[in-house]
Amino acid sequence: MRTDVLVIGGGAAGLAAAVSAAKSGADVTLVESGALGGTLTRRIDESFGTQTFGKLMTGREYVRRYTDMLSAYPRLRVIKGVVTALSADKTAEVVNPKGCFEYKAKAVVLATGSRERSVGMLDVGGTHPAGIMTAGAALKAMNVDGKRIGTRAVVLGSGESGVIATRRLTLEGVKVECVTERMPYPAVSPDIKVYCLDDYRIPLLLSAEVKEIRGDRRVREVVLSQNGEEKTVRCDLLVIAAGRMPLNALYGFIKRGAGGPETDSHCMTSAAGFFICGNALRVRAGADNVSEEGETAGRYAAEYAANGAAAKKAFWLTPSGNVTEVCPRRFIAGEGCYVSVRTSRPIRNGSLVLMNDVGEIVARIGKKSFFPGDETTFYLTADDVNRNLYVGAEECL
Amino acid sequence: MKEIICAACNKGCRLSVDSDLYEVSVSGNECALGRDYAVSEYTNPVRTATFNVRVRGGTAAVVSAKTDRPVSLAKILPASRLLKKLYVDAPISEGQVLFSSLLGEKIIATSSVEKADNNE
Numbered sequence: 001m002r003t004d005v006l007v008i009g010g011g012a013a014g015l016a017a018a019v020s021a022a023k024s025g026a027d028v029t030l031v032e033s034g035a036l037g038g039t040l041t042r043r044i045d046e047s048f049g050t051q052t053f054g055k056l057m058t059g060r061e062y063v064r065r066y067t068d069m070l071s072a073y074p075r076l077r078v079i080k081g082v083v084t085a086l087s088a089d090k091t092a093e094v095v096n097p098k099g100c101f102e103y104k105a106k107a108v109v110l111a112t113g114s115r116e117r118s119v120g121m122l123d124v125g126g127t128h129p130a131g132i133m134t135a136g137a138a139l140k141a142m143n144v145d146g147k148r149i150g151t152r153a154v155v156l157g158s159g160e161s162g163v164i165a166t167r168r169l170t171l172e173g174v175k176v177e178c179v180t181e182r183m184p185y186p187a188v189s190p191d192i193k194v195y196c197l198d199d200y201r202i203p204l205l206l207s208a209e210v211k212e213i214r215g216d217r218r219v220r221e222v223v224l225s226q227n228g229e230e231k232t233v234r235c236d237l238l239v240i241a242a243g244r245m246p247l248n249a250l251y252g253f254i255k256r257g258a259g260g261p262e263t264d265s266h267c268m269t270s271a272a273g274f275f276i277c278g279n280a281l282r283v284r285a286g287a288d289n290v291s292e293e294g295e296t297a298g299r300y301a302a303e304y305a306a307n308g309a310a311a312k313k314a315f316w317l318t319p320s321g322n323v324t325e326v327c328p329r330r331f332i333a334g335e336g337c338y339v340s341v342r343t344s345r346p347i348r349n350g351s352l353v354l355m356n357d358v359g360e361i362v363a364r365i366g367k368k369s370f371f372p373g374d375e376t377t378f379y380l381t382a383d384d385v386n387r388n389l390y391v392g393a394e395e396c397l
Numbered sequence: 398m399k400e401i402i403c404a405a406c407n408k409g410c411r412l413s414v415d416s417d418l419y420e421v422s423v424s425g426n427e428c429a430l431g432r433d434y435a436v437s438e439y440t441n442p443v444r445t446a447t448f449n450v451r452v453r454g455g456t457a458a459v460v461s462a463k464t465d466r467p468v469s470l471a472k473i474l475p476a477s478r479l480l481k482k483l484y485v486d487a488p489i490s491e492g493q494v495l496f497s498s499l500l501g502e503k504i505i506a507t508s509s510v511e512k513a514d515n516n517e
Contacts, residue, residue, distance in 0.1 A: 044462075044463075045447050046463060058507045060507050060508040061491070061507050142449060142459075143459070143461060144457070144459075146457070171446075171473070172481075191402070194401075349408075
């Protein structure tokens with residue numbers, strides 16, 4: 001079957017990409033293996049929508065807004081199935097209970113999201129009995145399946161998914177003994193930490209690690225170490241919130257840099273006609289940011305499907321100093337765009353610093369706070385970027 | 398005295414709040430929003446709370462719900478404990494009022510649940 005834009009993945013990024021590609025007049029096929037909305041369907045907390053819809057809403061309500069939009073476009077089809085093969089000529093093999101189908105697309109949007117790190121990827125000793133689950137699995141069990149998953153819990157990791165799971169566990173009647181964080185600072189922005197941990201007086205142990213899990217058939221206790229001191233905590237549930245990894249390793253024909261695929265400000269990868277957005281590109285904070293990126297990817301995918309590649313000059317943005325991540329890496333000349341950066345340590349009231357290749361500062365932009373667990377976005381105008389630049393961050397006094 | 402990181406915007410100002418018998422004083426704020434936030438956090442923090450409510454006879458075991466306005470933080474844990482003992486009947490549509498006065502607060506559904514087919 002032929003289609004203009006094939007969107008793989010129907011989470012926050014894929015939904016936005018499909019809607020915006022359809023809005024641009026393209027014939028769109030969206031492939032999703034599970035429920036539309038992806039991980040948002042398990043988020044019943046009200047922390048979405050302020051950017052996209054101007055109103056705070058729950059993850060479910062946010063998804064509903066998008067699924068309602070889908071039906072407005074007759075040339076947008078949603079296919080339930082799994083993409084089992086994708087080749088560089090934009091042919092995808094989709095498998096579902098009805099059979100195996102081949103789709104030939106003019107542009108492809110990869111919106112495959114991310115996967116959580118499991119306990120096996122961490123350096124945790126001891127037995128691995130029942131009672132260990134990732135934060136996402138815990139949220140799904142409670143919010144989608146309505147299961148009670150334990151009585152006393154320890155949460156490993158203070159990132160957003162960790163603290164959100166902690167609050168949900170608490171409200172579901174599970175006592176969370178503590179949240180551990182490997183780093184000396186919380187991996188989540190201060191307001192979310194207040195709403196999820198401080199509100200319920202849940203201790204956050206910084207510079208702490210889970211050393212060992214004990215128990216035969218079910219978790220009985222875990223051994224924590226903090227600043228060289230060891231401590232045993234009785235619990236029957238260990239929730240792993242050790243971050244997520246983008247699911248993008250399968251596309252061999254897309255060139256990857258150190259931090260994954262490198263995109264331009266249209267979300268296009270090194271392979272012409274392949275766009276990537278959302279958590280599949282890099283782990284993002286907040287569905288609103290993901291939707292915004294999906295919208296960009298969808299719009300330019302539709303444009304590519306209609307007109308083919310437009311040769312435009314682009315400049316490279318390279319992270320340097322305490323900036324660990326800049327996205328997008330290629331800035332298309334003559335167009336402004338949002339860039340998001342992450343830093344290796346918290347900076348209060350910092351600005352983004354643009355440097356040329358000999359280290360001279362070309363411009364300082366904005367004044368915002370950086371937290372390692374959260375990305376900070378800046379708008380760069382076409383005048384800011386007229387050559388290859390290095391991006392750093394510094395504290396302003 | 399209490400140290401609060403302001404969440405009225407994303408600047409992240411460090412506020413300190415103190416009170417005597419007559420008034421609450423705030424320092425470290427850069428704007429009026431920060432003052433209001435600190436006073437509210439110090440005296441009576443409010444949050445919109447979200448819950449899962451058990452469903453009887455539906456296609457899903459639980460329905461997600463929230464309070465219809467920000468409620469006092471002190472009410473949230475008691476409300477969640479109460480909700481563990483209650484259930485609602487399917488079908489439920491998004492926005493439906495599940496409980497009109499749970500500890501004085503309205504609880505509304507944030508998702509829909511269809512009635513389960515008994516033949517299946």
